[in-house]
Amino acid sequence: MTALNSKQETVCIFGTGDFGRSLGLRLLQAGYEVVYGSRNPNNSALLPKGAKVMSYEEAPQRANVIFVAVHRKNYDFLPSLRPVLEGKVLVDVSNNLKRHEYTESNAEYLSMLVPVAHVVKAFNTISAWSLQSGGLDANRQVLICGNNVDAKQAVVDITHSLGLTAVDRGSLRVASELEDLPLQLFPLWRLPLRISAGLLGAVFLYVLIRDVGYAGAVEKKDKSFRIMISLANKVFPTVALVMLALCYLPGIIAAFVQLYNGTKYRRFPDWLDRWMLCRKQLGLLALAFALLHVLYTLVIPIRYFVFHKRANIYISLIKENKTYEFNDMWAWRSDSYLSMGILGFALFVLLGITSLPSVSNALNWREFRFIQSKLGYLTLLLCTAHAFLYGWDSFLNASAYKWWMPSSYMLALVVPCVVLVLKTILILPCLDRTLTRIRQGWEKPGKAGMHKNAKSSQPLIL
Amino acid sequence: MTALNSKQETVCIFGTGDFGRSLGLRLLQAGYEVVYGSRNPNNSALLPKGAKVMSYEEAPQRANVIFVAVHRKNYDFLPSLRPVLEGKVLVDVSNNLKRHEYTESNAEYLSMLVPVAHVVKAFNTISAWSLQSGGLDANRQVLICGNNVDAKQAVVDITHSLGLTAVDRGSLRVASELEDLPLQLFPLWRLPLRISAGLLGAVFLYVLIRDVGYAGAVEKKDKSFRIMISLANKVFPTVALVMLALCYLPGIIAAFVQLYNGTKYRRFPDWLDRWMLCRKQLGLLALAFALLHVLYTLVIPIRYFVFHKRANIYISLIKENKTYEFNDMWAWRSDSYLSMGILGFALFVLLGITSLPSVSNALNWREFRFIQSKLGYLTLLLCTAHAFLYGWDSFLNASAYKWWMPSSYMLALVVPCVVLVLKTILILPCLDRTLTRIRQGWEKPGKAGMHKNAKSSQPLIL
Amino acid sequence: MTALNSKQETVCIFGTGDFGRSLGLRLLQAGYEVVYGSRNPNNSALLPKGAKVMSYEEAPQRANVIFVAVHRKNYDFLPSLRPVLEGKVLVDVSNNLKRHEYTESNAEYLSMLVPVAHVVKAFNTISAWSLQSGGLDANRQVLICGNNVDAKQAVVDITHSLGLTAVDRGSLRVASELEDLPLQLFPLWRLPLRISAGLLGAVFLYVLIRDVGYAGAVEKKDKSFRIMISLANKVFPTVALVMLALCYLPGIIAAFVQLYNGTKYRRFPDWLDRWMLCRKQLGLLALAFALLHVLYTLVIPIRYFVFHKRANIYISLIKENKTYEFNDMWAWRSDSYLSMGILGFALFVLLGITSLPSVSNALNWREFRFIQSKLGYLTLLLCTAHAFLYGWDSFLNASAYKWWMPSSYMLALVVPCVVLVLKTILILPCLDRTLTRIRQGWEKPGKAGMHKNAKSSQPLIL
Structure with missing residues (x-):
C-alpha cells in the first residue's frame, strides 16, 4: 500500500x-x-x-x-x-x-x-x-x-x-x-410575465364591468361575490387560451416572413426574435392558468352559490309541477365541451412535462419538434374546440351581449382562430413545399442576389 | 495583464x-x-x-x-x-x-x-x-x-x-x-403505444356495443351522447389498470423463467426482453390514462346529464312522498372505492415523478428498486381494490350482464388479479429464497453443467 | 483511411x-x-x-x-x-x-x-x-x-x-x-417521514375521537363510515399545513439565533442543522398531503353520503314550503376560501416543480432563493388564509367544541400563525438590516472577541 x-x-x-x-x-x-x-x-x-x-x-x-x-x-x-x-x-x-x-x-x-x-x-x-x-x-x-x-x-x-x-x-x-x-432574476420570464399580467388585468376589468358592473347598474343586483370564483374562472381560461395561441403565432409570422423574403438567411426583426425566444415561457404560463381554470371549474359543485341555485331550480320545478325534459342536444354539448377540455388539458400537461430540462435533453431534435409542434397544435385545436362548444350558439343570442360587450369566451377565441387559420394556409402543399426548401437553404433566385453570390447553389446543413 | x-x-x-x-x-x-x-x-x-x-x-x-x-x-x-x-x-x-x-x-x-x-x-x-x-x-x-x-x-x-x-x-x-x-422517433414508445391503441380500441368497441348498442337495440333508447364522457370514463380506467398490470407481468414471468432454468445466465426469449425494456413507457402511458380517468370522474357533477338525472330523482322522491333512507353500507362502499382510487392515483403520480430522468439519476439502485417495485405493487394493489370496491357485488346481479357481456370493470380486473396472485406465490419464502440466490449468481447443479464449467462455485457481482 | x-x-x-x-x-x-x-x-x-x-x-x-x-x-x-x-x-x-x-x-x-x-x-x-x-x-x-x-x-x-x-x-x-x-435508503427522508407519520397518527386519533367517538358516545350515532373520506380530508390538510409551516420555522429560528449571537460564524445546534437540511423533503411531503386534500375535496359531490344529505335538504325545504334565502356573506366566504386554497395549491405545485433537480440546477442562487423563500411564504400565507376563511367565525360557536376539543382546522393554524408572526417581526427594518449585515460577515463587536481576533474588520464573501 x-x-x-x-x-x-x-x-x-x-x-x-x-x-x-x-x-x-x-x-x-x-x-x-x-x-x-x-x-x-x-x-x-x-x-x-x-x-x-x-x-x-x-x-x-x-x-x-x-x-x-x-x-x-x-x-x-x-x-x-x-x-x-x-x-x-x-x-x-x-x-x-x-x-x-x-x-x-x-x-x-x-x-x-x-x-x-x-x-x-x-x-x-x-x-x-x-x-x-x-x-x-x-x-x-x-x-x-x-x-x-x-x-x-x-x-x-x-x-x-x-x-x-x-x-x-x-x-x-x-x-x-x-x-x-x-x-439575473428570470431574464427570459420578464416579457411573458408582463404580457400575462397585462392580459390578466385587461380581461379582469372587462368581465368586472360586463358581469358585476352591468348587474349593479342595470339589474340593480350586487353580484360582487362572483369575483372570487366566477370571474376568476372567466379570466384564467381566457388568458390561458390567448397565451397558448401567442406561443404559436411568432412561428407562423416567421414562416410568412421567410416565404416573403424567399430565404432564411435574413435576420428577423428584433421584436420577432425576442418573441420567438420566450415561447417556452409563454406556454408554461398558459399551462399554469389552464391548471387554475381546471381547479376553479372542479370546485364549482362545492360552492354555496351553486348549491343554492340548484336548490331553487329543484324547488321551482316541483312547485310548478313540471317534469324536467331531457334535452339530448344539451347533453351532447355539455359532455363534448368537457371532454375536449379534458383532452386538451391532458395534452397541455404532456407538453409541460417535455419542457422540463431533463426530459427535453433526453429527446432528439425530431422528437422535440414532434411534441412541441404537432402535439402543440393539437392542444391548441382541442382547447379552441372546447371554447367553441362551451359557447355553442349563444353568440346568436342578444342576451349574450351586455352593453354590447360580448362574452369573454368570444374574445378568447379571436387569436387562436387567427393562428389556426394561418397554420391551415401554411400547410397547403404549395406553400409547405416552398417553405421546406427555404428551410433547407434554398433561396428565391431574385432574392439570393442580395448576398452578392448565389449561395443557393450549395444548400447547407441545418 | x-x-x-x-x-x-x-x-x-x-x-x-x-x-x-x-x-x-x-x-x-x-x-x-x-x-x-x-x-x-x-x-x-x-x-x-x-x-x-x-x-x-x-x-x-x-x-x-x-x-x-x-x-x-x-x-x-x-x-x-x-x-x-x-x-x-x-x-x-x-x-x-x-x-x-x-x-x-x-x-x-x-x-x-x-x-x-x-x-x-x-x-x-x-x-x-x-x-x-x-x-x-x-x-x-x-x-x-x-x-x-x-x-x-x-x-x-x-x-x-x-x-x-x-x-x-x-x-x-x-x-x-x-x-x-x-x-429516431420514440423507438422505445412504439410497442407501448401500439399496445395502448389496441386496448383503447378494443375496450371502446366493447363498451359501445354493451352500453349504446344494447340500449338502442333492446331498450330502444338513444344513448349515443354517453360516448363523450360516460364511455370514455369506462375505457380509460380499464386500459390504465390493465397497462399498469402489464408493467409488472414481465418481471414475474422472468422470475418464473429463472426459477425454471435454475440460473440467471440464460438469455430470456426475445419477446420477454422487448417487453421488459418498455415497462417504464407502459407505466407512463397507464399514468396518462389514469389522469384522464381522474379528470373525467371529477367533472361528473358538472354534467348536464347528471344534473338532469339528480333533479328527476329528487322530484320523484318528493312526489312519492318517500324519505330517502340512509344506507350505511352504501356509504362505506362509495367512500372506500373513492379513497382507494385517490391513494392509488397519488402513489402512481409519485412513481411517475421518480421516473423523470433527473429524479431517477439522483436515486441509488436500492432506492430506485424500492420505489418502482415495492411502491409499484402497492399502487397496483390499491387500484385493483378500487375497481373491486366499485363493482362490489354487482357481478352477482344478472342485470350487470347485457347480452351476456360483463361490465368493463370486470374485464379490467383479470390481468391485475393474475399479476397479484403470481406475485404472492413468488414471495412465498421457499421460492423467494431460491430466486434471491439465483440472482446472486447461484445455479441449480443440474443446470450449471450447460455452460461446460461449474461457474456457480464463484458467485459474481451483480 | x-x-x-x-x-x-x-x-x-x-x-x-x-x-x-x-x-x-x-x-x-x-x-x-x-x-x-x-x-x-x-x-x-x-x-x-x-x-x-x-x-x-x-x-x-x-x-x-x-x-x-x-x-x-x-x-x-x-x-x-x-x-x-x-x-x-x-x-x-x-x-x-x-x-x-x-x-x-x-x-x-x-x-x-x-x-x-x-x-x-x-x-x-x-x-x-x-x-x-x-x-x-x-x-x-x-x-x-x-x-x-x-x-x-x-x-x-x-x-x-x-x-x-x-x-x-x-x-x-x-x-x-x-x-x-x-x-442507503433515502437517508434525508427519514426524519421528515417520521415527523409526518407522527403527525398523521396524532391528528387521525384526534379527529377519530372528536368526530366518530363523540357521535357514538353522546349522539348514539354510528359515523364510522366517515373514516374513509371525511376524516381523511381533515387529517391530510391539517398535516400538510403544519408541515409547510415546519419548512419555514427552522430558517426563522436560525435568524433569531444569529441575531442573538451577533455573528454567523457560530455553529447552529445539531438539531437545528438536521432540521434545516431536510426542509426540502418536509415541503415535498406537505405537497403530497396537499394533493391528497385536493383530491379528497374534489370527490365530495360524487359521494353517496353527500348525495343523500343534499336530497334530504331539498326534500325538507319543499316540505316546509320554505324559500331558500341567498346569504351573500356565505357566498363570499365559501368562494373566498376555495379561491385561496386553489391559489395556494397552485403556488405549492410551482414550488414542487422548482425543486426537481433539473429545474433547480438551471436556476441561479438569486432565482432559487426568490422562489423558495418569497413564493414559499406567499404559499404559506394563502394556505393559512384558506384555513381561516374555512373556519370563519365557527371558533366562536360552542358547538365547534366537542368534549372541549376544538375543530382540527384550529389546531392546524397554530404553527403557521407562529411562523407568520415571527417572520413579520424579522422583516421589520431594524432587525432586517442587522440580519443582512450579519449574513454578509459583520459581527457584533462584543461577540467577535470570542474568535480571538476582530475578523469583522474584513467582511468575507458569502
Missing part, C-alpha cells in the same frame, strides 16, 4: 468566508493540499480539517493557483503581494451585490491591481451551498474566462477534479457577463 | 450554414481561432464576429481539425483537397433526412473520398439550436466514433472546451448507428 | 458477472482492448464480442488497470497474483449486501491483500444496468478515491472515455463511505 503520493498539488485560498471554506473542503476531499491566506493566520475556527492557515505573504508561495475569495472592496492588500504572485494564476470568484455597481468587472480590476499574475474568472456562478452539498446532485457547469490559456487550463483541471464541468467562455472581457449571471 | 496567449489553436469549418455558424460562435467563445472554408469567401454575412472566411484550399492550412458542416451530396469538392487535408482530422457532423438513404454512413463515405485524412464522426446528435442556447442548460453528450485514437482525442479536447461531455462509441463502423439517432 | 490505432490501451477485468460484462462492453465501445480474467478461461458464454478471456495469471499482464469485479468473499485468489499485480492499478468496484458487514472497507481490505498494487475505489455507485443503458441518459457521476494520484488519474481517464464524470473524493479512507452510498 502506497502512502499519499508526493506529487500532491497545493492550492491557496485567500479569504476564509463561506465560499472559501466550502471550496477548501472540496479541494481537500479531491486530494489537494489547501493553504488559506488570512490577515489573522491564528484564527482558523470553522476551517476544514487538514487545511493550513498562513499570512497573505506566505500562503501563496507553494501554490500555483490562488483563489481570491474576498469581496472586491477588500482587494487593496493584493498589490503589495505582487512579488509573490508573479506568474501565478489568480482565480477571481467574486460577485457583486447589484449589477453595474462598478464600471469594469471585478476580474479585470484584479488584473489591473496585479498585472504580473494571470487572472482567471471562474466559480462565481457556483454557490458555497452547492459546493458543500456536492455528491450526486451538483452537476452544474463552471463558467471560465481569462486571457492566458495555460492559466485557464490549470483552473479547468481543478474543476474536473472536483467533478464539475468546465466551460471556457473566452477572454477576460467576458468576465462582466459572467459576473452578471448570478444577479 | 497578459495578452491573449500565442498558443491559441485554429479550427476550420467547411460550410456556413446554421450548424457551422453556431459551432463557430461557440468555438470563438471558448478561445479558438475559427476559419471558415467557403466556395465564396467574400460572402461572410451572418457569420460570427472574429471568424475569418477563406477558400476551401486556404482555410484548412493552419488548422489540425476541420469540421465538415456540409450536406453529404455536396462532398464532391473534397477529393480535390486531398493534399491539404493529408493527416488532418476531418469531423463529419452531417445528418441525413431519412434513415437508410445511403448504403454506407456519411462518415465512411467521407473517409473513402479523403482516405489521407483521419475521419471522426461527432456532433451530429447536437442541434445548432442547443449549441446556441449553450449556457447552463445544454448538458448534452457528444457521441464520437472514429478509427484513429489521436484524431478522436483532438475532437474530445474540443468537446470538453465547449463544456460538453464526450462519449467515445468506438470505430467508424458505428457511424451509421450515430447517424440514425437524430432520425 | 487508417486502421485501428496501435496505441490502443488494454484494460483487464477480473470477474465475468453482470457488472464485469456491462463494463467490458462499454470499454470495448470506447475503443479499449478488454481482457477478462477468469478461473475458467474457456467459459466465455455471454461475454461481449471482441473481449478475450484468460486465466487470472495471464489476463493482467498487458494491462495497467485491472477492475476487480468479484465479491469480497472471493478475494482470496488475489494474494497469489502479487508478482503480476505489482505497481498496477487495482480498481475495487465491489459493494456489500448490508452496511457494516465488515470492519474495514472492501477497498482497504483489497489493499491489505495486495499491498504492491495501487488500489482505487470507483464505479461502485454505478449499476450494471445504467452502464448498459448508456447513451443519452446515464449522466451519473463516478465517485473515486485512492491513495495514489497517478492511479486515480488512470481511472479518471477511463471514466471520461466512457462519457461519465469523475469526482475525486480523496484517499482510500473514504472508501467505506463510498461503499455505504449504494446501500
